[in-house]
Amino acid sequence: MIRYTLRRVVLFLFTLWLLTLFLFSLNYFFPGNPLTNMTGIADSSSEAYRLAAEQRYFGGTIIEQYGGFLQQLVQGNWGQSLVTERPVFEDGLTALGASLELSLLAMLVAFVFGAPLGIYAAIQQRGLLDRVIMGTGLSAYSIPVFWLAQLCILLFAVKLGWAPISSQINPLYDVPTTTGAILIDISISDYEFKQAALRDALHHLWLPVAVLAIMPLTMLMRITRNAMLDVLSHNYIRAARARGLSETRILLRHSIPNSMQPVVRQLGLQFSMLMSNLIVTEVIFNWPGVGSWLVKAIYERDYPVLQAGLLMLATLILFVNVAVELFHAWRYPQVRKELYAEH
């Protein structure tokens, strides 16, 4: 396991390093002054510019400049936005908080609903409910997110009035932004109308979470069903039945735990897909997360923000994938055996 963990971590770090190399070179490929692209300081006669040039060794060779770039990156000194002149790292953290809240909740919903539905469908294989679940699953899976979001907005927000369509909370609730994740922000603040604000935040949250969860939910449902069917056809299940174990016990002790193995492996992949949908969802619902931050930076050619957005999303996806793989290998010894080719 140690060997495997090391290998994964080294691969993770190597990919990150390649990413920083890529981001560093972007500064030179973008039009304009590389240092301005990097730090967002446009006025080349200012003291701040001179200081930044010194910190990033802009008199030296390209290797030294890369060293300076890396050093500042690690220290959290990511420059300022070309448009708003606000520090990129700080803004990025709150944006990341907002994105994480949305995506983790969506992932949770997808898992909590997708896996049981898949199990249910597998037990009812070829039954009416199985067909209904898989049919709706397939059609929901084939609707693109931007379209689904618009449909949901029209139905739930405009026609039924069940949900608002933009941002995390009614702006009249003056909750200070600390982490960016609105539920946490409300909980840790000493705001006077906490209860009402929390209700309002949930009211804003449910529709984007639902929209975002649909795709991974249907995927997990199908994967779980297939895994479950596979497990159920194994001899040990038949043996358990023969020994007279109750169906519930077989389900809880044998088939569900074993069928979760391929499902867990899929979580990382699903998270990556979720991230691309996250960008679309954030833009449509005006969610102040990394996705809408990145898209806006692309429109406004705000290079420091663009790099930060790329770095954050890519790191997040990499990190989650490595974490899932490690968990998978740790939780399921048979996977580890396959990896080390031991039998």
Add this chain to the structure above:
Amino acid sequence: MVIQRFWLVVGCCCVVAACSQPDEQPEPLRQGLVYCAEGNPESFNPQLGTSGTTIDATSAQLYDRLIDYDAERQQFEPALALSWQALDDGKRYRFELRKDVEFHQTQWFTPTRRFSADDVLFSFNRWLNPDHPYHSVGGGSYPFFNSSGLIHLIERIEMIDSHTIDIHLAQADSSFLANMATDFAVILSAEYGTNLLQAGTPEAIDRQPIGTGPFRFVEFRKDISIRYYRHENYWRKPPGIRQLVYTITPNANKRMLKLLTGECDVIPYPLVDKLAELSTDTEIEVQSAVNPNIAFWAFNTERPPFDQPLVRQALAHAINRPAIIQTIYDGNARLATGVLPETSWAFSEEDQTYPFNPERARALLAEAGYADGFSMSIWAMPVQRAYNPNAERMAELIQSDLARVGISATMVTYEWNTFRRRLANGEHDSVLIGWVADNADPDNFFRPILSCAAKESGNNRANWCDPAFDQLLIDAISATNRDQRVNLYQDIERAITQAVPLVPIANSLRFQAQRADIEGVELPPYGGLSFRRASRVQEQPQQTPEPAADAVKEQP
């Protein structure tokens, strides 16, 4: 089986919890108002810009002026100045100032004294006097004061005592008071200015503003929101709402949806016909107001071939304005007959424009030496304004009209603040933009947009500077007799028709939509929006006395 039932129940609970609405509105919602603005303000000081978005967001909310203009009664009203009089044949104006005016108290500034003549001197000298420590802070360009000629008109400001000032003019000017009442002539705090200079952060004066207005600034998050709180010690009756939030929503469609879902209480420039389709109930009200505006197509007269009047006349003949108006304004606008709109007292019925005539256009082009046409760019502004709800669509229509006379045009657009900056640099061939008057004087339609001074300050979209035309403008403001001035403005209109630095397109109504429970957000014909009198009508109070409503009345 048990597990599945369990999840079903959990699911139902979640959905129900999410959908159930609280019966009673919590206090922040009852005591607040959300305005969905169409864009970000450029700064929080209206002295520095001319964009309507900035004015709507700042001027009437954060600041007061010496005098106000009441458009209904067509007269000036006292504001920070209790009274004023013209002396020395209109070359000197004396203002008596109010003594009970408090400045905003915020986290970054606590005023130690009330409003006095020092503040007027500070605010005016900032744009008047190039040696003033704040003159070059925030760019040092004061487009309104430059192009309206105030910078040259006011010779100096003299403090008589702590609450009396004299403004000395270079010559008598009939538009002086009108300019004093515009949204640009705001009063800042001199004490705050001094504090910031000592702290070494003078730029903060336009970012963390302090004024005397009905609301105080709390925070601004670009592209997200602006937050204001009520100024509790406001010298007039404080506003009926405690909190005012502007959420930045550039997309007109989204603004409309947010109004329908109740996330916006008031929205500017609604898509009127679509809104009528979607709102079947009485929750939404649409207001329209006559707006003294003009949409025009200006040519950059410094760039060939637009430096030739023949080419400009040809282009004016080439476009089908009635068809454009039908498509873009949906019947809510009037075909412009000149630069002045119908609402101005100097307006005349005489049509000063070029009729749609492609043959004539082609002949004029041939005469100018462009028989084979040329290619050009049409800049279309990215935001909706009262005078033009959809400049990009208009540019497309003009594009196809031009193609018929052999000119190939491309449309160009940028984010609004970038757009304005590049326009000021003169990077365009032609632009679709417009003008909304700041005051009732007809002069406001010409000097701020077509004079040589306007060209210098970057507001003359045609980059057109003709000394003879400037002389006409000066004659018109020096005249005191109204009939005489009407005639002079007709001459000015004719001069514009001759030279065609711009093609007037339409005068339109300004629209605003709001939730039915909002009161007191009126559309003023001149200048920006004001939320001073805004309030939310409470629906049948369930519990007897509303504590919040009482708090309002207790204010001094």
